[in-house]
Amino acid sequence: xxxxxxxxxxxxxxxxxxxxxxxxxxxxxxxxxxxxxxxxxxxxxxxxxxxxxxxxxxxxxxxxxxxxxxxxxxxxxxxxxxxxxxxxxxxxxxxxxxxxxxxxxxxxxxxxxxxxxxxxxxxxxxxxxxxxxxxxxxxxxxxxxxxxxxxxxxxxxxxxxxxxxxxxxxxxxxxxxxxxxxxxxxxxxxxxxxxxxxxxxxxxxxxxxxxxxxxxxxxxxxxxxxxxxxxxxxxxxxxxxxxxxxxxxxxxxxxxxxxxxxxxxxxxxxxxxxxxxxxxxxxxxxxxxxxxxxxxxxxxxxxxxxxxxxxxxxxxxxxxxxxxxxxxxxxxxxxxxxxxxxx
Amino acid sequence: xxxxxxxxxxxxxxxxxxxxxxxxxxxxxxxxxxxxxxxxxxxxxxxxxxxxxxxxxxxxxxxxxxxxxxxxxxxxxxxxxxxxxxxxxxxxxxxxxxxxxxxxxxxxxxxxxxxxxxxxxxxxxxxxxxxxxxxxxxxxxxxxxxxxxxxxxxxx
Numbered sequence: 227x228x229x230x231x232x233x234x235x236x237x238x239x240x241x242x243x244x245x246x247x248x249x250x251x252x253x254x255x256x257x258x259x260x261x262x263x264x265x266x267x268x269x270x271x272x273x274x275x276x277x278x279x280x281x282x283x284x285x286x287x288x289x290x291x292x293x294x295x296x297x298x299x300x301x302x303x304x305x306x307x308x309x310x311x312x313x314x315x316x317x318x319x320x321x322x323x324x325x326x327x328x329x330x331x332x333x334x335x336x337x338x339x340x341x342x343x344x345x346x347x348x349x350x351x352x353x354x355x356x357x358x359x360x361x362x363x364x365x366x367x368x369x370x371x372x373x374x375x376x377x378x379x380x381x382x383x384x385x386x387x388x389x390x391x392x393x394x395x396x397x398x399x400x401x402x403x404x405x406x407x408x409x410x411x412x413x414x415x416x417x418x419x420x421x422x423x424x425x426x427x428x429x430x431x432x433x434x435x436x437x438x439x440x441x442x443x444x445x446x447x448x449x450x451x452x453x454x455x456x457x458x459x460x461x462x463x464x465x466x467x468x469x470x471x472x473x474x475x476x477x478x479x480x481x482x483x484x485x486x487x488x489x490x491x492x493x494x495x496x497x498x499x500x501x502x503x504x505x506x507x508x509x510x511x512x513x514x515x516x517x518x519x520x521x522x523x524x525x526x527x528x529x530x531x532x533x534x535x536x537x538x539x540x541x542x543x544x545x546x547x548x549x550x551x552x553x554x555x556x557x558x559x560x561x562x563x564x565x566x567x568x569x
Numbered sequence: 570x571x572x573x574x575x576x577x578x579x580x581x582x583x584x585x586x587x588x589x590x591x592x593x594x595x596x597x598x599x600x601x602x603x604x605x606x607x608x609x610x611x612x613x614x615x616x617x618x619x620x621x622x623x624x625x626x627x628x629x630x631x632x633x634x635x636x637x638x639x640x641x642x643x644x645x646x647x648x649x650x651x652x653x654x655x656x657x658x659x660x661x662x663x664x665x666x667x668x669x670x671x672x673x674x675x676x677x678x679x680x681x682x683x684x685x686x687x688x689x690x691x692x693x694x695x696x697x698x699x700x701x702x703x704x705x706x707x708x709x710x711x712x713x714x715x716x717x718x719x720x721x722x723x724x725x
Binding site: 229230232234261269331455 | 573589590591592593596609612613614615617620626627628629631632633634636637680684687688694695698699701702
Protein backbone atom coordinates (compact mmCIF):
# COMPACT_ATOMS: atom_id res chain seq x y z
CA UNK A 227 0.00 0.00 0.00
CA UNK A 228 1.28 3.46 -0.88
CA UNK A 229 0.99 5.98 1.93
CA UNK A 230 1.53 9.69 1.60
CA UNK A 231 4.67 11.03 3.24
CA UNK A 232 4.15 13.25 6.28
CA UNK A 233 3.57 16.94 5.73
CA UNK A 234 2.01 19.93 7.40
CA UNK A 235 -1.40 20.74 5.89
CA UNK A 236 -2.72 24.29 5.73
CA UNK A 237 -5.98 25.50 4.16
CA UNK A 238 -6.14 29.27 3.62
CA UNK A 239 -9.46 30.94 2.83
CA UNK A 240 -8.02 33.74 0.66
CA UNK A 241 -5.36 34.09 -2.03
CA UNK A 242 -3.62 36.70 0.13
CA UNK A 243 -3.24 34.22 3.01
CA UNK A 244 -2.12 31.49 0.64
CA UNK A 245 0.55 33.78 -0.86
CA UNK A 246 1.75 34.87 2.59
CA UNK A 247 2.02 31.29 3.85
CA UNK A 248 3.72 30.18 0.63
CA UNK A 249 6.30 32.96 1.08
CA UNK A 250 7.34 31.50 4.45
CA UNK A 251 9.20 28.58 2.82
CA UNK A 252 8.53 28.45 -0.92
CA UNK A 253 11.13 25.79 -1.68
CA UNK A 254 9.59 23.26 0.74
CA UNK A 255 5.93 24.07 0.12
CA UNK A 256 3.63 22.83 -2.61
CA UNK A 257 0.15 23.88 -3.62
CA UNK A 258 -2.64 21.31 -3.66
CA UNK A 259 -5.69 21.89 -5.86
CA UNK A 260 -7.44 18.83 -7.35
CA UNK A 261 -4.67 16.51 -6.17
CA UNK A 262 -4.73 14.30 -9.27
CA UNK A 263 -1.11 15.13 -10.14
CA UNK A 264 0.48 15.99 -6.79
CA UNK A 265 -0.97 13.17 -4.68
CA UNK A 266 0.25 10.27 -6.89
CA UNK A 267 3.61 12.01 -7.18
CA UNK A 268 3.85 12.34 -3.40
CA UNK A 269 2.88 8.69 -2.92
CA UNK A 270 5.74 7.72 -5.24
CA UNK A 271 8.05 10.18 -3.43
CA UNK A 272 8.68 12.16 -6.63
CA UNK A 273 7.61 15.22 -4.68
CA UNK A 274 8.02 15.45 -0.91
CA UNK A 275 7.00 18.91 0.31
CA UNK A 276 7.16 19.53 4.05
CA UNK A 277 4.12 21.82 3.82
CA UNK A 278 1.08 21.43 1.59
CA UNK A 279 -1.23 24.40 1.07
CA UNK A 280 -4.70 23.26 0.04
CA UNK A 281 -6.38 25.78 -2.27
CA UNK A 282 -9.83 24.15 -2.22
CA UNK A 283 -11.30 26.55 0.37
CA UNK A 284 -10.55 29.70 -1.62
CA UNK A 285 -13.81 30.75 -3.35
CA UNK A 286 -12.16 33.46 -5.48
CA UNK A 287 -10.27 30.76 -7.45
CA UNK A 288 -13.39 28.99 -8.69
CA UNK A 289 -15.16 31.67 -10.76
CA UNK A 290 -15.50 31.98 -14.53
CA UNK A 291 -16.19 35.59 -15.45
CA UNK A 292 -16.88 37.25 -18.77
CA UNK A 293 -15.30 40.52 -19.78
CA UNK A 294 -13.74 41.20 -23.20
CA UNK A 295 -13.00 37.49 -23.22
CA UNK A 296 -13.20 34.96 -20.42
CA UNK A 297 -11.33 34.80 -17.10
CA UNK A 298 -11.18 31.32 -15.62
CA UNK A 299 -10.15 30.87 -11.98
CA UNK A 300 -7.34 28.34 -11.61
CA UNK A 301 -9.46 26.28 -9.21
CA UNK A 302 -12.25 25.69 -11.74
CA UNK A 303 -12.47 21.93 -12.24
CA UNK A 304 -12.05 20.42 -15.68
CA UNK A 305 -15.66 19.21 -15.44
CA UNK A 306 -16.75 22.75 -14.58
CA UNK A 307 -14.96 23.98 -17.68
CA UNK A 308 -16.50 21.48 -20.11
CA UNK A 309 -19.96 22.31 -18.76
CA UNK A 310 -19.48 26.02 -19.39
CA UNK A 311 -21.58 27.02 -22.40
CA UNK A 312 -19.26 29.97 -23.21
CA UNK A 313 -16.23 27.69 -23.46
CA UNK A 314 -18.10 25.24 -25.66
CA UNK A 315 -19.41 27.97 -27.97
CA UNK A 316 -16.42 30.29 -28.31
CA UNK A 317 -13.30 28.26 -27.41
CA UNK A 318 -13.98 24.92 -29.10
CA UNK A 319 -10.31 23.82 -29.11
CA UNK A 320 -10.08 24.31 -25.35
CA UNK A 321 -13.36 22.46 -24.85
CA UNK A 322 -12.15 19.52 -26.97
CA UNK A 323 -8.83 19.42 -25.11
CA UNK A 324 -10.38 19.46 -21.65
CA UNK A 325 -13.12 16.96 -22.57
CA UNK A 326 -10.34 14.51 -23.50
CA UNK A 327 -8.31 14.86 -20.29
CA UNK A 328 -8.14 11.63 -18.27
CA UNK A 329 -11.50 10.29 -17.04
CA UNK A 330 -14.77 11.78 -15.72
CA UNK A 331 -13.66 11.11 -12.11
CA UNK A 332 -10.33 12.84 -12.63
CA UNK A 333 -11.98 15.76 -14.44
CA UNK A 334 -14.32 16.11 -11.45
CA UNK A 335 -11.26 16.58 -9.27
CA UNK A 336 -8.55 18.10 -11.46
CA UNK A 337 -8.43 21.85 -12.02
CA UNK A 338 -7.42 23.99 -14.97
CA UNK A 339 -4.59 25.51 -12.91
CA UNK A 340 -3.35 22.04 -12.10
CA UNK A 341 -3.42 20.93 -15.73
CA UNK A 342 -1.50 24.05 -16.78
CA UNK A 343 1.15 23.34 -14.12
CA UNK A 344 1.06 19.54 -14.65
CA UNK A 345 4.40 17.95 -13.83
CA UNK A 346 6.31 16.76 -16.88
CA UNK A 347 6.23 13.00 -17.32
CA UNK A 348 8.71 10.26 -18.19
CA UNK A 349 8.97 6.47 -18.16
CA UNK A 350 11.98 6.76 -15.87
CA UNK A 351 10.34 9.23 -13.47
CA UNK A 352 6.68 8.24 -13.06
CA UNK A 353 7.52 5.13 -11.09
CA UNK A 354 7.54 4.08 -7.46
CA UNK A 355 10.43 5.03 -5.21
CA UNK A 356 11.76 1.45 -5.25
CA UNK A 357 11.65 1.26 -9.06
CA UNK A 358 13.51 4.54 -9.39
CA UNK A 359 16.01 3.51 -6.73
CA UNK A 360 16.74 0.31 -8.67
CA UNK A 361 17.98 2.36 -11.65
CA UNK A 362 19.89 4.73 -9.35
CA UNK A 363 17.22 7.40 -9.90
CA UNK A 364 17.15 9.97 -12.72
CA UNK A 365 18.19 13.62 -12.82
CA UNK A 366 14.63 14.90 -12.33
CA UNK A 367 14.54 13.43 -8.83
CA UNK A 368 17.37 12.14 -6.61
CA UNK A 369 19.76 11.19 -9.47
CA UNK A 370 22.24 12.68 -11.96
CA UNK A 371 21.54 10.92 -15.25
CA UNK A 372 18.80 11.37 -17.82
CA UNK A 373 18.05 7.75 -18.73
CA UNK A 374 16.17 8.82 -21.87
CA UNK A 375 19.45 10.05 -23.38
CA UNK A 376 22.35 9.48 -21.05
CA UNK A 377 24.47 12.18 -22.73
CA UNK A 378 21.76 14.82 -22.24
CA UNK A 379 22.63 17.63 -19.87
CA UNK A 380 18.99 18.45 -19.35
CA UNK A 381 15.95 16.49 -18.30
CA UNK A 382 13.84 15.33 -21.27
CA UNK A 383 10.58 14.62 -19.42
CA UNK A 384 7.62 15.39 -21.64
CA UNK A 385 5.01 18.11 -21.28
CA UNK A 386 1.73 16.21 -20.95
CA UNK A 387 -0.87 18.92 -20.47
CA UNK A 388 -3.79 18.89 -22.89
CA UNK A 389 -5.18 22.29 -21.93
CA UNK A 390 -2.01 24.35 -22.35
CA UNK A 391 -1.53 23.86 -26.12
CA UNK A 392 -5.20 24.76 -26.63
CA UNK A 393 -4.95 27.81 -24.37
CA UNK A 394 -1.72 29.05 -25.98
CA UNK A 395 -3.27 28.67 -29.44
CA UNK A 396 -6.14 30.86 -28.22
CA UNK A 397 -3.74 33.53 -26.92
CA UNK A 398 -4.23 32.95 -23.18
CA UNK A 399 -2.42 34.81 -20.41
CA UNK A 400 -2.11 33.75 -16.78
CA UNK A 401 -2.09 35.69 -13.52
CA UNK A 402 0.61 34.87 -10.97
CA UNK A 403 0.20 36.17 -7.43
CA UNK A 404 2.85 36.26 -4.71
CA UNK A 405 3.22 38.10 -1.43
CA UNK A 406 5.40 40.55 -3.38
CA UNK A 407 2.77 41.37 -6.01
CA UNK A 408 0.86 40.24 -9.08
CA UNK A 409 2.05 39.76 -12.64
CA UNK A 410 0.38 38.66 -15.82
CA UNK A 411 2.31 36.69 -18.43
CA UNK A 412 1.49 35.12 -21.77
CA UNK A 413 0.86 31.44 -21.07
CA UNK A 414 3.49 30.62 -23.65
CA UNK A 415 6.06 32.43 -21.49
CA UNK A 416 5.12 30.32 -18.46
CA UNK A 417 6.96 27.36 -20.01
CA UNK A 418 10.61 26.47 -20.62
CA UNK A 419 11.83 23.49 -22.65
CA UNK A 420 13.40 21.74 -19.66
CA UNK A 421 11.76 18.73 -18.03
CA UNK A 422 12.86 19.77 -14.54
CA UNK A 423 12.40 23.52 -14.74
CA UNK A 424 9.47 23.51 -17.12
CA UNK A 425 7.67 26.44 -15.48
CA UNK A 426 8.93 29.99 -15.15
CA UNK A 427 6.53 30.39 -12.21
CA UNK A 428 8.56 31.29 -9.13
CA UNK A 429 8.10 28.94 -6.18
CA UNK A 430 6.45 31.73 -4.17
CA UNK A 431 3.83 32.40 -6.86
CA UNK A 432 0.30 31.05 -7.17
CA UNK A 433 -1.32 30.75 -10.58
CA UNK A 434 -4.73 32.26 -9.82
CA UNK A 435 -6.41 32.71 -13.20
CA UNK A 436 -6.14 32.16 -16.92
CA UNK A 437 -7.49 34.83 -19.21
CA UNK A 438 -8.70 34.27 -22.77
CA UNK A 439 -9.12 37.12 -25.25
CA UNK A 440 -12.38 37.41 -27.15
CA UNK A 441 -13.03 34.40 -29.34
CA UNK A 442 -14.85 36.46 -31.98
CA UNK A 443 -13.82 35.45 -35.48
CA UNK A 444 -11.64 32.58 -34.24
CA UNK A 445 -12.04 28.90 -34.97
CA UNK A 446 -10.07 26.43 -32.89
CA UNK A 447 -9.55 22.70 -32.55
CA UNK A 448 -7.55 20.10 -30.62
CA UNK A 449 -6.41 16.67 -31.78
CA UNK A 450 -4.90 14.15 -29.38
CA UNK A 451 -3.12 10.82 -29.76
CA UNK A 452 -3.29 8.36 -26.88
CA UNK A 453 -3.50 4.59 -26.62
CA UNK A 454 -6.92 4.32 -24.94
CA UNK A 455 -10.02 6.44 -25.48
CA UNK A 456 -9.94 7.41 -21.81
CA UNK A 457 -7.41 7.86 -18.99
CA UNK A 458 -4.27 8.42 -21.01
CA UNK A 459 -2.07 11.48 -21.21
CA UNK A 460 -1.37 12.75 -24.74
CA UNK A 461 1.64 11.23 -26.48
CA UNK A 462 1.26 13.69 -29.36
CA UNK A 463 -1.29 16.44 -29.80
CA UNK A 464 -1.96 19.59 -31.76
CA UNK A 465 -3.98 22.68 -30.98
CA UNK A 466 -4.78 24.99 -33.87
CA UNK A 467 -6.57 28.32 -33.80
CA UNK A 468 -7.17 30.72 -36.67
CA UNK A 469 -9.06 33.94 -37.17
CA UNK A 470 -10.73 34.13 -40.55
CA UNK A 471 -11.85 36.96 -42.79
CA UNK A 472 -14.03 35.09 -45.24
CA UNK A 473 -11.88 32.22 -46.50
CA UNK A 474 -8.63 33.96 -45.67
CA UNK A 475 -6.69 33.59 -42.44
CA UNK A 476 -5.86 36.82 -40.61
CA UNK A 477 -4.10 35.31 -37.61
CA UNK A 478 -3.17 31.75 -36.66
CA UNK A 479 -1.34 29.73 -34.05
CA UNK A 480 -0.40 26.06 -34.07
CA UNK A 481 0.84 24.51 -30.83
CA UNK A 482 2.10 20.95 -30.40
CA UNK A 483 1.71 18.96 -27.20
CA UNK A 484 3.72 16.04 -25.78
CA UNK A 485 6.62 16.32 -28.24
CA UNK A 486 8.93 18.42 -26.04
CA UNK A 487 9.28 19.44 -22.40
CA UNK A 488 6.94 22.36 -23.07
CA UNK A 489 3.96 23.06 -25.36
CA UNK A 490 5.67 23.83 -28.66
CA UNK A 491 4.51 26.65 -30.91
CA UNK A 492 5.16 26.35 -34.65
CA UNK A 493 6.00 29.95 -35.68
CA UNK A 494 6.77 29.00 -39.29
CA UNK A 495 3.27 27.63 -39.63
CA UNK A 496 1.67 30.83 -38.35
CA UNK A 497 3.71 32.91 -40.79
CA UNK A 498 2.81 30.62 -43.66
CA UNK A 499 -0.92 30.69 -42.92
CA UNK A 500 -1.54 34.44 -42.57
CA UNK A 501 -3.17 35.99 -45.64
CA UNK A 502 -3.91 32.61 -47.22
CA UNK A 503 -6.90 30.37 -47.75
CA UNK A 504 -6.51 26.78 -46.50
CA UNK A 505 -5.66 24.87 -49.68
CA UNK A 506 -4.53 21.25 -49.52
CA UNK A 507 -1.01 22.31 -50.53
CA UNK A 508 -0.85 24.88 -47.76
CA UNK A 509 -2.07 22.33 -45.20
CA UNK A 510 0.64 19.91 -46.34
CA UNK A 511 3.32 22.60 -46.02
CA UNK A 512 2.17 23.54 -42.50
CA UNK A 513 2.07 19.88 -41.47
CA UNK A 514 5.67 19.59 -42.69
CA UNK A 515 6.66 22.62 -40.57
CA UNK A 516 5.20 20.96 -37.50
CA UNK A 517 6.78 17.61 -38.33
CA UNK A 518 10.21 19.22 -38.60
CA UNK A 519 9.87 20.86 -35.19
CA UNK A 520 8.44 17.92 -33.21
CA UNK A 521 11.06 16.04 -31.19
CA UNK A 522 9.26 13.22 -29.38
CA UNK A 523 11.57 11.24 -27.10
CA UNK A 524 11.55 7.56 -26.20
CA UNK A 525 10.06 8.18 -22.76
CA UNK A 526 6.34 7.69 -23.07
CA UNK A 527 3.83 5.40 -24.77
CA UNK A 528 4.22 4.46 -28.48
CA UNK A 529 7.29 4.40 -30.67
CA UNK A 530 8.92 7.81 -31.14
CA UNK A 531 9.42 7.78 -34.92
CA UNK A 532 5.77 6.89 -35.40
CA UNK A 533 4.67 9.57 -32.92
CA UNK A 534 6.61 12.14 -34.95
CA UNK A 535 4.87 10.97 -38.13
CA UNK A 536 1.48 11.19 -36.42
CA UNK A 537 2.13 14.90 -35.73
CA UNK A 538 1.88 15.50 -39.48
CA UNK A 539 -1.47 13.78 -39.70
CA UNK A 540 -2.80 15.50 -36.57
CA UNK A 541 -1.95 18.93 -38.01
CA UNK A 542 -3.57 17.98 -41.32
CA UNK A 543 -6.76 16.89 -39.56
CA UNK A 544 -6.81 19.99 -37.38
CA UNK A 545 -6.44 22.39 -40.32
CA UNK A 546 -9.01 20.53 -42.41
CA UNK A 547 -11.43 20.82 -39.49
CA UNK A 548 -10.75 24.58 -39.27
CA UNK A 549 -11.43 24.80 -43.00
CA UNK A 550 -14.86 23.30 -42.40
CA UNK A 551 -14.29 19.73 -43.66
CA UNK A 552 -16.41 17.11 -41.90
CA UNK A 553 -13.77 15.39 -39.73
CA UNK A 554 -16.11 13.54 -37.37
CA UNK A 555 -15.28 10.09 -38.68
CA UNK A 556 -11.52 10.70 -38.54
CA UNK A 557 -11.83 12.12 -35.04
CA UNK A 558 -13.85 9.18 -33.75
CA UNK A 559 -11.34 6.77 -35.28
CA UNK A 560 -8.43 8.52 -33.59
CA UNK A 561 -9.97 9.47 -30.27
CA UNK A 562 -12.23 6.43 -29.79
CA UNK A 563 -14.13 8.88 -27.66
CA UNK A 564 -17.52 10.35 -28.57
CA UNK A 565 -16.66 13.75 -27.05
CA UNK A 566 -19.82 13.67 -25.02
CA UNK A 567 -19.82 14.85 -21.45
CA UNK A 568 -21.45 13.35 -18.40
CA UNK A 569 -23.43 15.95 -16.47
CA UNK B 570 2.27 14.60 13.83
CA UNK B 571 -0.68 16.64 15.01
CA UNK B 572 -3.97 15.04 14.17
CA UNK B 573 -6.61 17.30 12.72
CA UNK B 574 -10.33 17.13 13.32
CA UNK B 575 -12.74 16.47 10.45
CA UNK B 576 -16.49 16.38 10.50
CA UNK B 577 -18.35 15.04 7.51
CA UNK B 578 -21.48 13.06 6.75
CA UNK B 579 -20.83 9.50 5.62
CA UNK B 580 -23.82 7.63 4.19
CA UNK B 581 -26.10 10.13 5.89
CA UNK B 582 -24.58 9.73 9.35
CA UNK B 583 -22.34 12.33 10.98
CA UNK B 584 -18.69 11.35 11.39
CA UNK B 585 -16.45 13.34 13.74
CA UNK B 586 -12.86 12.18 13.60
CA UNK B 587 -9.29 13.02 14.52
CA UNK B 588 -6.96 11.90 11.71
CA UNK B 589 -3.41 12.45 10.52
CA UNK B 590 -3.16 15.13 7.81
CA UNK B 591 -1.51 12.66 5.42
CA UNK B 592 -4.44 10.24 5.33
CA UNK B 593 -6.55 9.93 2.21
CA UNK B 594 -10.33 9.64 2.34
CA UNK B 595 -9.92 6.02 1.22
CA UNK B 596 -7.73 5.24 4.24
CA UNK B 597 -10.09 7.02 6.63
CA UNK B 598 -13.14 5.18 5.27
CA UNK B 599 -11.50 1.78 5.52
CA UNK B 600 -9.32 2.16 8.61
CA UNK B 601 -11.13 4.66 10.82
CA UNK B 602 -14.74 3.99 9.86
CA UNK B 603 -14.45 0.26 8.96
CA UNK B 604 -16.26 0.87 5.67
CA UNK B 605 -14.28 -1.64 3.63
CA UNK B 606 -16.65 -1.75 0.66
CA UNK B 607 -14.56 0.94 -1.02
CA UNK B 608 -11.48 -0.75 -2.49
CA UNK B 609 -7.79 0.00 -2.72
CA UNK B 610 -6.92 -0.41 -6.39
CA UNK B 611 -3.96 1.31 -8.01
CA UNK B 612 -3.96 4.12 -5.40
CA UNK B 613 -2.81 6.50 -8.15
CA UNK B 614 -6.08 7.46 -9.83
CA UNK B 615 -5.72 4.98 -12.68
CA UNK B 616 -8.48 2.45 -11.98
CA UNK B 617 -11.62 3.86 -10.31
CA UNK B 618 -11.91 1.10 -7.69
CA UNK B 619 -11.93 3.65 -4.86
CA UNK B 620 -14.65 5.91 -6.32
CA UNK B 621 -17.07 7.42 -3.80
CA UNK B 622 -19.60 10.21 -4.08
CA UNK B 623 -18.64 13.51 -2.50
CA UNK B 624 -21.59 15.89 -2.52
CA UNK B 625 -23.12 13.62 -5.16
CA UNK B 626 -20.14 13.68 -7.54
CA UNK B 627 -17.97 10.62 -8.19
CA UNK B 628 -14.40 11.29 -7.02
CA UNK B 629 -11.41 9.07 -6.35
CA UNK B 630 -10.98 8.63 -2.59
CA UNK B 631 -7.34 7.52 -3.02
CA UNK B 632 -6.41 10.99 -4.30
CA UNK B 633 -8.48 12.99 -1.86
CA UNK B 634 -6.81 14.17 1.32
CA UNK B 635 -9.39 13.42 4.01
CA UNK B 636 -9.17 16.94 5.41
CA UNK B 637 -10.42 18.34 2.16
CA UNK B 638 -13.75 16.56 2.83
CA UNK B 639 -14.53 18.75 5.84
CA UNK B 640 -18.26 19.44 5.91
CA UNK B 641 -19.02 17.36 2.84
CA UNK B 642 -21.46 14.51 2.19
CA UNK B 643 -19.72 11.23 1.37
CA UNK B 644 -21.56 8.21 -0.03
CA UNK B 645 -19.88 4.82 -0.27
CA UNK B 646 -21.22 1.54 -1.66
CA UNK B 647 -22.51 0.70 1.84
CA UNK B 648 -24.80 3.72 1.53
CA UNK B 649 -26.62 2.31 -1.50
CA UNK B 650 -28.74 -0.03 0.60
CA UNK B 651 -31.92 1.58 1.93
CA UNK B 652 -33.99 -0.07 4.68
CA UNK B 653 -32.21 -3.35 4.05
CA UNK B 654 -33.12 -3.32 0.34
CA UNK B 655 -30.52 -3.39 -2.39
CA UNK B 656 -30.31 -0.43 -4.76
CA UNK B 657 -31.82 -1.27 -8.19
CA UNK B 658 -28.30 -1.07 -9.64
CA UNK B 659 -27.12 -3.75 -7.22
CA UNK B 660 -30.08 -5.97 -8.11
CA UNK B 661 -29.38 -5.58 -11.83
CA UNK B 662 -25.66 -6.30 -11.40
CA UNK B 663 -26.61 -9.53 -9.58
CA UNK B 664 -29.29 -10.47 -12.12
CA UNK B 665 -27.19 -9.83 -15.23
CA UNK B 666 -23.72 -10.96 -14.09
CA UNK B 667 -22.31 -7.45 -13.86
CA UNK B 668 -19.79 -8.61 -11.25
CA UNK B 669 -17.31 -11.46 -11.45
CA UNK B 670 -14.46 -11.06 -8.96
CA UNK B 671 -16.29 -8.01 -7.65
CA UNK B 672 -13.28 -5.85 -6.84
CA UNK B 673 -14.17 -3.02 -9.23
CA UNK B 674 -17.90 -3.29 -8.52
CA UNK B 675 -18.24 -0.79 -5.62
CA UNK B 676 -16.57 1.96 -7.67
CA UNK B 677 -18.72 1.16 -10.68
CA UNK B 678 -21.98 1.05 -8.69
CA UNK B 679 -21.22 4.40 -7.09
CA UNK B 680 -20.29 5.97 -10.43
CA UNK B 681 -23.41 4.57 -12.11
CA UNK B 682 -25.57 5.85 -9.24
CA UNK B 683 -24.26 9.37 -9.81
CA UNK B 684 -25.13 9.05 -13.50
CA UNK B 685 -28.67 7.75 -12.90
CA UNK B 686 -29.32 10.40 -10.26
CA UNK B 687 -28.65 13.05 -12.90
CA UNK B 688 -29.80 11.23 -16.04
CA UNK B 689 -32.47 8.65 -15.20
CA UNK B 690 -32.50 7.30 -18.79
CA UNK B 691 -29.00 7.64 -20.25
CA UNK B 692 -27.96 6.34 -23.68
CA UNK B 693 -25.49 3.46 -23.82
CA UNK B 694 -22.87 5.90 -25.11
CA UNK B 695 -23.36 8.09 -22.07
CA UNK B 696 -23.13 5.10 -19.72
CA UNK B 697 -19.86 4.09 -21.40
CA UNK B 698 -18.48 7.59 -21.02
CA UNK B 699 -19.57 7.86 -17.37
CA UNK B 700 -17.87 4.54 -16.56
CA UNK B 701 -14.78 5.20 -18.70
CA UNK B 702 -12.76 5.85 -15.54
CA UNK B 703 -13.55 2.44 -14.03
CA UNK B 704 -11.39 -0.50 -15.05
CA UNK B 705 -12.72 -4.07 -14.89
CA UNK B 706 -10.43 -6.98 -15.72
CA UNK B 707 -13.07 -9.74 -15.61
CA UNK B 708 -16.32 -8.98 -17.35
CA UNK B 709 -15.33 -7.38 -20.63
CA UNK B 710 -17.70 -4.58 -19.62
CA UNK B 711 -20.73 -5.70 -21.65
CA UNK B 712 -22.64 -7.13 -18.66
CA UNK B 713 -21.81 -4.02 -16.65
CA UNK B 714 -23.26 -1.76 -19.34
CA UNK B 715 -26.27 -4.10 -19.67
CA UNK B 716 -26.86 -3.95 -15.92
CA UNK B 717 -26.78 -0.15 -15.81
CA UNK B 718 -29.14 0.00 -18.81
CA UNK B 719 -31.50 -2.41 -17.07
CA UNK B 720 -31.43 -0.35 -13.86
CA UNK B 721 -32.26 2.73 -15.91
CA UNK B 722 -35.12 0.82 -17.57
CA UNK B 723 -36.52 -0.02 -14.12
CA UNK B 724 -36.39 3.68 -13.21
CA UNK B 725 -39.85 5.24 -13.13
